[in-house]
Amino acid sequence: MADTNPPAPAQEFAQLSIEKIYVKDLSLENPGAPQSFRLEASPQIEVGLRTVSEALEPDVYESVLTMTVTARANDKTLFLVEASQAGIFTIRGVSEQQIGLLLATHCPTVLFPYVRETIADATTRMGFPPIHLAPINFEALYAQQQQQQQQAAAPAAVGAS
16 A cells, blocks of 8 residues: 655754854054063953844854953053854754854854964963953853843833833
8 A cells, every 4th residue: 555645754853064264353552561571560351241143044144253352451541352262053953043142152162262272372472471361151251131121021011011
């Protein structure tokens, strides 16, 4: 007896591939040189980060992780390094919500070792010891950001009742 049921459609699996990783922007400032090399005080290091993503075409996205490292001593800036590490990623077979999660967590996690190396190299080239950034849990940052957005939206929703 012949099977009259049509074949089930092939299940589409989630796919994420890295097409390209590159330095999009690199800025160095060494305003106090050469006097800053003679300071005895230990510098205070400040680290900032931001991520931005955009669709380039269907299923293709650019993700950019920007890290800013500033060293100060005695109210003077010793150096500032800002590096934007970017990647082009192809993402298929996931929902829009999952794409947002991947762009906010997975893509920056892939880019982080590259930007970390760029910053360490840049500080060395400016004449300072390399700055080795500690690992970052982008999933925890994303969850924290989502929680803050929900808390900010909650008072607005209560006020609208």
